[in-house]
Amino acid sequence: MIDPLGWPAILGHLFLQLWPVWAGLVVLFALSLTYKRRLGLYGKLFDSTVGMIGFALVMFWVFAALFADMIITHDPLGQFSGMRNAAPGTPLRDPAGGFEYFLLGGDALARDVFSRMVMGAREVLRIAPFAAMISFMIGISLGLPAGYIGGKLDTVLTFIANLVLAFPVILLFFLLVAPEIQNTAIPRVMAGILFLMPVLFFTVLLNARFFTQPMKRNLYVGAVLVLGLWAYSGLAFNADPLGVWGMSPNLLNVFVAVVFVNAPTVFRIVRGITLDLKSRDYVAAAQTRGEGPWYVMLWEILPNARGPLIVDFCLRIGYTTILLGTLGFFGLGVAPESPDWGSTINQGRRLLTVYPHAALAPALALMSLVLGLNLLADGLREESLKD
Amino acid sequence: MVSFLLRRIGIMLVTALCLTFIVFYLTNLPAKLDTLAKTQAGSRISDAEVASWLDRNGYSQPMLVRYGEWLGVVPGWTRVEADGTQTGRCNSLTAPTDIAATPERCGLFQGYWGNSTRFRAPVSEVISARLGATGLLMMWVLIVMVPMALIVGVLAGMREGSRTDRALSTFAIASTATPEYVSGVVFIALLASSSIGVSPLLVSWGWIEGPVLFQGNARSALQQITFWNFALPVMTIALFGMGYIARITRASMTEVMTQQYIRTARLKGVSFANIVLRHALRNALIAPFTVIMLQIPWLLNGVVIVEVLFSYPGFGWTLFEAAANNDIELLLAASVVAVLVVLVTQLISDIGYVWLNPRIRIS
Numbered sequence: 001m002i003d004p005l006g007w008p009a010i011l012g013h014l015f016l017q018l019w020p021v022w023a024g025l026v027v028l029f030a031l032s033l034t035y036k037r038r039l040g041l042y043g044k045l046f047d048s049t050v051g052m053i054g055f056a057l058v059m060f061w062v063f064a065a066l067f068a069d070m071i072i073t074h075d076p077l078g079q080f081s082g083m084r085n086a087a088p089g090t091p092l093r094d095p096a097g098g099f100e101y102f103l104l105g106g107d108a109l110a111r112d113v114f115s116r117m118v119m120g121a122r123e124v125l126r127i128a129p130f131a132a133m134i135s136f137m138i139g140i141s142l143g144l145p146a147g148y149i150g151g152k153l154d155t156v157l158t159f160i161a162n163l164v165l166a167f168p169v170i171l172l173f174f175l176l177v178a179p180e181i182q183n184t185a186i187p188r189v190m191a192g193i194l195f196l197m198p199v200l201f202f203t204v205l206l207n208a209r210f211f212t213q214p215m216k217r218n219l220y221v222g223a224v225l226v227l228g229l230w231a232y233s234g235l236a237f238n239a240d241p242l243g244v245w246g247m248s249p250n251l252l253n254v255f256v257a258v259v260f261v262n263a264p265t266v267f268r269i270v271r272g273i274t275l276d277l278k279s280r281d282y283v284a285a286a287q288t289r290g291e292g293p294w295y296v297m298l299w300e301i302l303p304n305a306r307g308p309l310i311v312d313f314c315l316r317i318g319y320t321t322i323l324l325g326t327l328g329f330f331g332l333g334v335a336p337e338s339p340d341w342g343s344t345i346n347q348g349r350r351l352l353t354v355y356p357h358a359a360l361a362p363a364l365a366l367m368s369l370v371l372g373l374n375l376l377a378d379g380l381r382e383e384s385l386k387d
Numbered sequence: 388m389v390s391f392l393l394r395r396i397g398i399m400l401v402t403a404l405c406l407t408f409i410v411f412y413l414t415n416l417p418a419k420l421d422t423l424a425k426t427q428a429g430s431r432i433s434d435a436e437v438a439s440w441l442d443r444n445g446y447s448q449p450m451l452v453r454y455g456e457w458l459g460v461v462p463g464w465t466r467v468e469a470d471g472t473q474t475g476r477c478n479s480l481t482a483p484t485d486i487a488a489t490p491e492r493c494g495l496f497q498g499y500w501g502n503s504t505r506f507r508a509p510v511s512e513v514i515s516a517r518l519g520a521t522g523l524l525m526m527w528v529l530i531v532m533v534p535m536a537l538i539v540g541v542l543a544g545m546r547e548g549s550r551t552d553r554a555l556s557t558f559a560i561a562s563t564a565t566p567e568y569v570s571g572v573v574f575i576a577l578l579a580s581s582s583i584g585v586s587p588l589l590v591s592w593g594w595i596e597g598p599v600l601f602q603g604n605a606r607s608a609l610q611q612i613t614f615w616n617f618a619l620p621v622m623t624i625a626l627f628g629m630g631y632i633a634r635i636t637r638a639s640m641t642e643v644m645t646q647q648y649i650r651t652a653r654l655k656g657v658s659f660a661n662i663v664l665r666h667a668l669r670n671a672l673i674a675p676f677t678v679i680m681l682q683i684p685w686l687l688n689g690v691v692i693v694e695v696l697f698s699y700p701g702f703g704w705t706l707f708e709a710a711a712n713n714d715i716e717l718l719l720a721a722s723v724v725a726v727l728v729v730l731v732t733q734l735i736s737d738i739g740y741v742w743l744n745p746r747i748r749i750s
Contacts, residue, residue, distance in 0.1 A: 050557075159398075166402055168684065168725040170691045171718075174710035175410065180418035322566045329568045329692065330707070345568055349575075349696065353603055356576035356583060363569040371564035378560060 005089030005101055013103055014114070020067035021060055028059060041310070044383040051379015057372025061365075065121040072115035073099035076339045083110040085355040107344070107358040108351055116339040117361045123340035124369070127251070128320040131258045135320075136313060137198040138259070139266025144297040146267070147274025158271070161264035169261055170326065176257040177333040182249045190256045191236040194263075199228035208294040254333040258323055262316060269312055273305040280304075307384040311377045318373035325366050341366045395737075399730040403723065410722045411454050414715045420446055423713045427504055445476055457501065457719065459494020495723075501716030505708055510720045513705060518724065520609060521690060521701035524620060528686060532625035533632070533679060540636020541671065545663050547641045556637065563630035567692040571623040575696075579603035579619060605699035620697045624689040628682055632675055639674040643667045673743045680736035684729040 005013065015022075036043035045051040064071060074080065082093045083106035090102050104114040146154045164172075181187065202224045210217035234245025235252075247255065277283065278301065286296045328334050328342020341362035348359025413419070423446075424437045432440070441447050445456075445464040455461030456476060463476030477493035493499040500510035543555035577584040581598040589595045602616040643649065644667060652662050691703035698704070702721070709717040 159402075163402055163405055166406060166726050166729045168687050168691075168706075168722075168729070170688050171410070171706065171710065171722055171725060174707075175413040178419075180416065180422060181413070183418060184416055186413075186416075318564065325566060325568060326688070326692065330695075342568070345572060349572060352572060352575050353580040353599075354582055356572075356580060359572045360576055363572045367565050367569045370566075371561055374560045374564045378556075 002091040002100060004087065004091060005103075007089075010089045010101075010103055013101065017071055017073060017103065017114075018064070020070050021063040024063040024067070025056060025059055029056070041380070041384060044386070045376075045379055048379040048382050050375050051383065054372045054375025054377070054379055057368055058376055061121045061369045061372070062125060064118055065125045068118050068122050071118050072112075073101075073103060074112040074115045076111065076115040076119040077337050078112075079110045080106070080112070081110070083112075084108065085351065085358070086110075087355075088113075088357055104361050105355075105357040107348060108355075113358055113361050116344055117341070117365050119339040120341045120344060120362055120365065121369070123338060124321055124324055124366075127255060127258070127324060128317050131255055132262065132313060132316040132320050134194065134198060134255075134259050135262035135266050135316065136309070137201045138194060138263040139270050140302065140309075141197050141201045141204075142263075143267040143270025144274055144301065145293075147271040148278055148293065148297050148301065154271075157267070161267045164260065164264045165268075169323070170330075172261060173257055173323075173327055173330070173332055176260070177253050177327060182253050187249070187253045187256050188237060190260065191252055194256060194259050195232050195236040199224070199232055202228060204294055205298050208292060208298055248335075250333055250335055254324070254327060257327075257333070258320055261323065262320060266312070266316070269308070270305070273308060274301055277301045277304055307381075311381045311384070314373050314377035314380060318370040318377075321366065321370050321373070395734055399727075399734070402730060403726050406726050407719055407723060408454060410719055411457065411715075412450065414713060414718055415446075415450055415453065419713050423504065423715070426712055443474075455494075456492075457494050457716070459492050459496035459499070461494075462491045463493050500720045503709070503714050503717040505712040505714040505717060510717050513717060514702070514720050514724065517700065517702045517705040520699070521694070521703060523612065524617075524624075524690065524694075524699065524701055525683075525686065527617065527621045528624045528628070531621055532629045535625065536629040536632035536679075537636055537672070537675060539629070540633040540675065541640050541663070541668065543633070544637040544640025544671070545644060545667070547644070552637075556634070559630040559633040559637070561630070562626050563634070565627060567623050567627050567689045568696065570626050571619070571693060571696045574601075574619050574623060575603045603697065605697040608699060620693045620699060623693050623696075624686060627689055628686055632678055632682060635678045636671065636675040640667065640671040643671045646670075673740065676743060677736040677740050680732045680739065683732045684725070687725060687728065 032039065032043070033046055036046045045055060080092055080102075083090065083102055085108060086102050086106035088103065088105040090105060091100055092098075092102065102112050102114070104112075104117065107113055107116070142157055146157045175181075176186075203221055206220045206224060207217060210220060230240065230242075231245045234240025234243075235247055238246055238252075240246060274297070282304075283296055283300055286300045291300075324340065325342035325345070328338075328340050328344070329346045331343060331346060334340055334343045344362040345359050345366075348356075348362070352359055420441055421437055424440045425432060428436065428440045438447075443466070445466070446453070448456075448464060452461055456463050465473055465475035465477075467473050477490050477499075490497065500514070502508070503510050503513050506513050539555050539559060543552045543559070546552060578586065578601045579599050580586060580603070586595070586599040589600055590598065600615070601619050603619070605616050605620050607613075608616045608620075649662060649666055652666050657666075687703070690701065691706055693699070694701045694703035695707050702724070705717070706721045706725075708714070709721055
């Protein structure tokens with residue numbers, strides 16, 4: 001029988017186990033610091049300490065998710081005899097040639113907390129950035145015309161956005177993310193509408209810019225349509241002929257609900273910025289040149305609104321992470337045994353006062369990722385205000 | 388002003404109507420009704436029994452008709468059993484024998500909220516009792532959160548870029564990054580666990596009598612609120628909410644501190660404390676006021692999480708139970724309450740903004 005590890009040894013082993021993350025961070029920071037003057041806003045981030053700390057925290061989890069297979073010490077779903085609620089640093093009874101300890105202990109089903117935490121990063125980072133991205137495209141494609149054109153369109157869109165925002169998020173999740181709902185057409189229909197937006201967005205974006213050069217336009221728009229509709233058929237309707245794109249009904253349900261909650265807020269932000277920017281001189285100049293409304297919106301107003309939008313994008317990924325955690329906490333829309341942080345916290349909280357490590361590890365992981373995103377947003381805001 | 392109020396109230400009513408219909412639609416999907424029948428009549432009943440249960444309890448009519456029944460614009464369903472007794476939506480309001488006295492319509496407009504299938508009691512009773520419990524929780528949350536957030540924001544914003552500013556801003560960011568289910572778990576592990584954290588240490592020193600310092604379960608707060616059973620839930624909600632308010636306060640304060648009249652006051656030789664308290668504070672608190680009002684509906688999320696985590700049977704816990712059991716009428720009533728909270732706080736924040744800021748007039 002080997003002795004259990006003390007905390008210094010546990011930390012040492014953790015440090016060694018995470019070596020791909022450290023290597024990734026060192027390379028990334030060395031490259032970025034060397035070339036920071038040539039990298040625009042991203043490079044300027046490295047002038048602010050807060051921004052760098054935030055970026056490091058975020059990239060820590062990104063690398064952890066990328067190299068999860070190399071980092072984990074045990075199968076995150078596997079159960080090991082004698083390891084139920086084991087304290088951090090407990091040696092395995094029968095390592096069978098594998099890693100000899102549960103570094104952060106075992107959970108109530110005798111699974112390794114550390115491996116589950118690392119795999120959980122993958123679960124979160126697989127959804128949160130993309131959900132935030134789709135929310136942004138929807139918010140932008142609806143917010144720009146609402147602010148720029150105004151009138152009836154604005155009234156209707158604002159009313160719908162306020163309607164969704166008046167819903168308590170948790171109630172909406174309980175109603176939208178449920179096994180009964182997954183079997184109905186509702187998630188598919190919503191996905192059909194929501195996922196169509198990015199395709200439309202890019203089509204209109206490129207068409208507005210290149211419609212004077214039909215050759216280029218046809219090439220770009222054609223490429224977007226082929227790629228976009230291909231992904232769209234797979235993601236929204238699970239009907240991809242080649243089987244590359246696809247989402248399980250569980251995941252689709254969660255994705256749709258999260259996008260649905262986030263998009264109205266983005267819409268309000270974009271609409272507000274558009275209302276502010278549309279009276280600027282460069283907009284008047286473009287109108288005088290005879291540019292169409294979509295060109296003005298997408299190629300004059302949108303680039304000038306990028307500062308606050310990038311900052312909000314970081315915050316929104318963090319908020320989406322919190323929402324995903326909330327879903328997991330209530331056991332909504334997650335596969336059983338899924339190592340995502342929210343449901344791990346939920347499972348761990350039953351024995352919280354006796355064996356807190358099973359809930360604490362994912363809780364602190366989630367907090368550090370969101371904190372990193374918030375600090376990153378703060379750093380970006382500071383740097384973008386400087387010019 | 389009156390027409391503004393009337394228009395706002397009109398929009399509120401339309402919004403509430405749309406939202407309740409959406410909730411009604413989503414809770415009355417066939418699959419959800421099956422689940423309801425199974426939870427009510429036994430989990431192993433056959434499909435035919437499910438259908439007959441739904442039929443007997445008035446769930447088989449078209450959805451729009453039943454939404455009308457719930458609102459009270461369509462007569463409630465009635466049904467005569469084989470043995471001649473009459474059942475119906477409105478029968479539970481009067482004695483079962485007294486069929487003549489049963490009202491034709493019973494719904495929201497008649498002040499009847501329906502029956503909870505989960506708690507087997509009238510919804511109005513359930514909701515009012517639970518709202519009282521949550522009201523108490525919210526009151527303490529606001530008492531703790533608002534002054535803390537304003538103090539942090541003002542202290543950070545009065546000297547932009549100073550070390551205090553850096554420290555307090557980081558604290559505010561960290562608090563917005565800690566959702567309730569994280570801080571609640573950390574608090575319980577640190578302060579309310581008999582095996583780890585602070586409590587065993589205090590017990591071994593003989594400083595506390597019980598096994599734990601704080602209670603990790605707030606159910607006893609229903610009988611009597613003490614610091615030890617209520618502090619953790621209140622702190623958990625307040626911590627997540629305060630960061631945002633503090634940041635808005637800081638932003639507003641830094642903006643005010645660069646104004647001309649502050650410079651003038653400084654040049655006159657007014658002390659720094661006096662400038663902050665007399666000249667800056669009032670103007671700096673306009674923006675946070677609206678944010679605090681808009682933050683209240685967001686606290687509702689925290690309330691659900693915290694009440695489930697600390698098993699405190701309030702409104703949030705009821706919402707959770709209703710949703711988990713597809714308790715249609717309770718869920719509808721809960722969403723009406725939640726939507727009203729959102730819309731009323733929006734209205735108050737708009738009116739308060741105009742009232743506090745004389746430069747804006749409602750046209």
